[in-house]
Amino acid sequence: MDMPAPDRAVLSKRDVVIRRLQAVLPRGAVIHDPFETRAYECDALTAYRCPPLAVVLPASTDEVAALLKVCHEERVPVVPRGAGTSLAGGALPTADSVIVGLARMNEVLEVDYANRYVRVQAGRTNLSVTEAVEAEGFFFAPDPSSQLACAIGGNIAMNSGGAHCLKYGVTMNNLMGVTMVLMDGSVVEIGGPHLDAAGYDLLGLVCGSEGQLGIVTEATLRILHKPEGARPVLMGFNSSEVAGQCVSDIVRAGVLPVAIEFMDRPCIHATEAFAHAGYPDCEALLIVEVEGSEAEIDEQLGLICQIARRHDPVELRESASAEESARIWLGRKSAFGAMGQMGDYMCLDGTIPVSALPMVLRRIGEMSRKFGLQVGNVFHAGDGNMHPLIIYDANKPGDLELCEQFGAEILKLCVEAGGCLTGEHGVGIEKRDLMVHQFSPADLEIQMAVKDVFDPDWLLNPAKVFPLEASRKRRAA
Amino acid sequence: MDMPAPDRAVLSKRDVVIRRLQAVLPRGAVIHDPFETRAYECDALTAYRCPPLAVVLPASTDEVAALLKVCHEERVPVVPRGAGTSLAGGALPTADSVIVGLARMNEVLEVDYANRYVRVQAGRTNLSVTEAVEAEGFFFAPDPSSQLACAIGGNIAMNSGGAHCLKYGVTMNNLMGVTMVLMDGSVVEIGGPHLDAAGYDLLGLVCGSEGQLGIVTEATLRILHKPEGARPVLMGFNSSEVAGQCVSDIVRAGVLPVAIEFMDRPCIHATEAFAHAGYPDCEALLIVEVEGSEAEIDEQLGLICQIARRHDPVELRESASAEESARIWLGRKSAFGAMGQMGDYMCLDGTIPVSALPMVLRRIGEMSRKFGLQVGNVFHAGDGNMHPLIIYDANKPGDLELCEQFGAEILKLCVEAGGCLTGEHGVGIEKRDLMVHQFSPADLEIQMAVKDVFDPDWLLNPAKVFPLEASRKRRAA
Structure with a gap:
């Protein structure tokens, strides 16, 4: 060697x-x-x-x-x-x-139905984890939009969520343990197929650390029983603010849908033209899905529709069949692709308290007019995880820069509203220089000191997460 | 100054x-x-x-x-x-x-029902968090047995659970953010009332770190809507192993009770004599509770009782009234006090995969005979969090040491079975020297290096969590 x-x-x-x-x-x-x-x-x-x-x-x-x-x-x-x-x-x-x-590391290493976990190599794709256990009626809950392609290792690095994380939580809530290789080649085992862990909870630290503390090679994942059934209801409203208020009221009422998805007019239009899902022509649309037995579904949707009616919906359509459910979801799942038809886009990812939705949506609309760039909003409203898509033209000089400025303003707004720079996509290079808006120098210093412990030479996934200046200094030190 | x-x-x-x-x-x-x-x-x-x-x-x-x-x-x-x-x-x-x-720091600082959180000072007791929000139909889920007395700061330090954490998770799953003072007096904000966090997840690290990284002074806690109703069923079995198998089958079937509590014969006897809860005279008893609407409760308990019947229970009693439910729980909640009547006791806390319950219970019985010390088992069976109570006589020379040896053997057995040294009580001084049975030198080194970051002089909560020798060396360095 x-x-x-x-x-x-x-x-x-x-x-x-x-x-x-x-x-x-x-x-x-x-x-x-x-x-x-x-x-x-x-x-x-x-x-x-x-x-x-x-x-x-x-x-x-x-x-x-x-x-x-x-x-x-x-x-x-x-x-x-x-x-x-x-x-x-x-x-x-x-x-x-x-x-x-990690593409070659895609094996299922162990399946244990009695203790409800599966152990896989980290390159396995998200959806194929569920495929490995669904014959026995189980599934892996986190469902990022990219679940057909994205790898478990990436889900762990970014602590990914998905449409259903309102009920099931994000990756961290479904992760039990990892095998991780440190930069010097030593191998550590963190967590495992049991409740909690003695000593410090390094699993929580590793999950979401964007591949900067070590390379996760194997993961023990919690699998859940599939619910008996699920049913979505589609709601259309004449204003984004009213739709935001409806989300806030549903969450406050204590019913726990598995998903509350939100789309605004630009997204609805683009999606209709692309996927023909039969969405109504309105300012804002919600897809609210509940799970359980038929009786449970009826009870929960009854309460949800009652709340929706108080907000004068222009449409309130409970799915009556599996086909209708599939069509309702098809539109939502095609939204990102459909928006791509409108031009190049940048997909943001910030979180806010659910009650701040109406205010933040209004302010994004104002900024859209100021910057002269169109925005489509399609996101997980139930847990306040926003995904504004800014449309720009990559071939027009200066448009990308303008788009980035606009994006930065939106993310700063999320922080101001009591939220956070990133929900499930991570900081990466995209938001590294915005971290100072979320964290004080003392907060950042202690995060970087934690990285020093795992990777003293700052060799792992360089130039990401922290402000570029700060990580360069650290690496040179 | x-x-x-x-x-x-x-x-x-x-x-x-x-x-x-x-x-x-x-x-x-x-x-x-x-x-x-x-x-x-x-x-x-x-x-x-x-x-x-x-x-x-x-x-x-x-x-x-x-x-x-x-x-x-x-x-x-x-x-x-x-x-x-x-x-x-x-x-x-x-x-x-x-x-x-922290006893004087017991204020509620903020209540936000729309975003479902409450912010409190860390000295506030667990139960009084729920008391502050229950008029609006909310509650704070983690419920350690000591919830009347124990403080939120301690819950965070130990990542405490409770009887209902099978459904609602432990403290970490219900914690959104903390204000923490570092040893040098600087104040950091970690997390907050929004989904996830940018950068590394220090909240997961702090929760369960046993007060060794900083002093948490304020906490933002997730509050949940109270379920419509709840109903327990009491099951008696002729052997602990069969009861353990029944737990494993219920969990595997995918119904999610809020609690599955287990008591063995010594505990049942002590509790009956003390609290007169009407428990049957048998080897092992389970209390399984489900929550929801009347229809949901009926459906879930129907399936649970069907599983129980396959294991020939000597008793299967579904509560028919609020009074009966209270009596069933009274026994369980009095168990620790009742065991105290039998002598001094040491309460252990280890976790195991649920499927290992029958084997671990049998081995504990064998060790009990070997050490000549009686053991009562009363614990959260649904998530494999065991609490063996070893009875000893503090006035008999050598009995405490024998009890400690026995306890160490049980915890090592938990690790061997694929479990963990501690579920919700923490390592403290009790288990510091057992950490080497759970963790490799590389695992321990990286945990201690994380402590170096937050508390370079090792002044915070000294001589705990890590093997005494190791933390002494670290402090002297």
Whole structure:
């Protein structure tokens, strides 16, 4: 594995790293041809691109440990990558970094129905976890929009949620343990298939740490019994503020739908044109879904419709069949794709207290007029997780910058409203310089000091999460 | 606040600390008379006692910041204390430490029903949080047995659970944010009344860290709507193993009771003699409670009773009235007191995978015969959180030591079974030396390195959580 000094002398640093990685990994697991690494030069935040030094595709925890040891010794930064679906640039490489792609690590390692957990490799896709257990009536609850493609490792890195997290919680609430490789190649076990843990709760710390503390290679996930049934109701309102108030009233009334999804007029129009879901022509639309037995569903939807009627809906349509339910959801699930038809877009991700919804929606509308850029709002309203989509034209000089300014203003508004810069997409590179609006210098310092513990040389997923200036200083120190 | 050098020269270190604390706190907030500090020399793990250097009773975050700054400058260890109900010695002082009692910090600071949270000072008792919001139909879910007395600050320190955490989760699942004072007196805000948080999830780290990372002075807590109704069913079985199997089958079937409580024969006998709850004379008893509307309750209990019948119960009694429900719960809630009638006892706290219940109960029975000490088992079976009570005689030389050995064997068995050293009581002093059975040296090192970040001098809640040898070395370093 080590190379004699004479060999090193004639090779570039890049070549040394590649040769050493080839020495510890199977044939074909190291990609360095610039033509082949191109597929890894960006994630779903496509406005930013950078080819990496190399890409490695390990197949086991041992291989991850071996390659990290090499990178650690060579002081080469490492960027973990699940499926590359990050909307915040969480898997964006730097030119001097090695991408550790987990796509080959997609095995189910253990299924335990009696104790309701499944253990998988971290490269397995979110939906295929459910597929592995659904024959026995179980499912894995977190359901990001990208669930067909996104990897469990990425879900853990970003603490992802989804439409149903109002009832089932985000990834952290469904994660029991991880196997994680530290930057120096040592392997730690955190949590496991039991309640709680002695000592400090490092699992909570690792979940949502955006791949900056270690590379999670295996995860123990809580699986749940599928509910007997589910039924959505579609509501249309003449103003976004009234729809926001209706959400707030439903949450306050104590019924717990599994999902309360919100779409405003620009989204409704784009979606109708694209997916023909039969949505009404109105200012704001809610999809509220409840689960349980038929009796439970009837009871909960009864109360929800009663609340909705107090807000004069222009439409109130309870699904009467499985087909109708599918059509209602089809529209929502197509919304991001449909918005893409309107132009390039940037998808934001901020959270606010549910009661602040009407105010925040009004202010976003005002800002949209000020910046001259259209915004569509489609989001998880029940838990105040907003996803404003700003439409811009990537080919028009200055439009991306304007869009970014607008986005930053919206996220600052979320913080002002008592909310947070990110709900489920993470900070990545997108929001690193906004962190100072959420956190005091003391707050940031202690977060960075925690990173020092796990990754003293700041090699893991560099230049993300913290303000660029701050992480550069830290790395140089 | 600072004292001139001549003054310092004639005073002992103890006197200097007391005078400086008096200078920054209101009259009466510093207790140092040995007669008065006696009340603080132990917590609910009464086998261990030690008078502290002094006790301070701050009334605000600012006062906590001021007094910690003094202790930090004087290098005096600090022991945070909620209500002193720790069963693991979590609030036990050392002779050179200052106890920071939070009893005066019991205010409700904010109630927000629309966003379903309440913000309180950390000294407020668990039950009085619910009392502050129940008129509007809300409650705070975590319900430790000590909920009448125990403080929210202690609940956060130990990540406490309770009988109903099977459905509602432990403290972490109901905690949204904290205000915390670091050892150097700086104040940090972590989390808040919104979903998730940008950057690393320090809230998960702080919750369960046993007061070793900072002193939590205020907490934002999730409040929930009270369910329409609740009903327990009492089941008696002829063997603990069969009862354990029944628990496992109920959990696997996917019904989610709010509580599944377990009592074995020694506990049933002691409780009957004490509380006259009308429990059957059998080997093992389960109390399974479900919540919801009448229809939901009927449906769930129907399925649960059907599962129970497959295990030939000697008794299967569904509560038919509020009085009967209260009587069923009265027995369970009196169990710890009732066991106290049988002698001194040590209450353990370990978790295991639910499917391991029958095996672990059998092995505990075997060990009980080997050690010649009686054990009563009364615990939260649904989530595998065991509370074996070992009966011993404090006046019999060697009996406490024998009891401790027996306890250690049980906890090691929990770890072997795939479980964990502690469910909700924490490590404290009780289990610090057992941590090596749960964690590898690398696991422990990284936990201690995290403590280094928050408390570099290891002054906060000393000599706990980590093996004594390890934390002594760390403090000396």
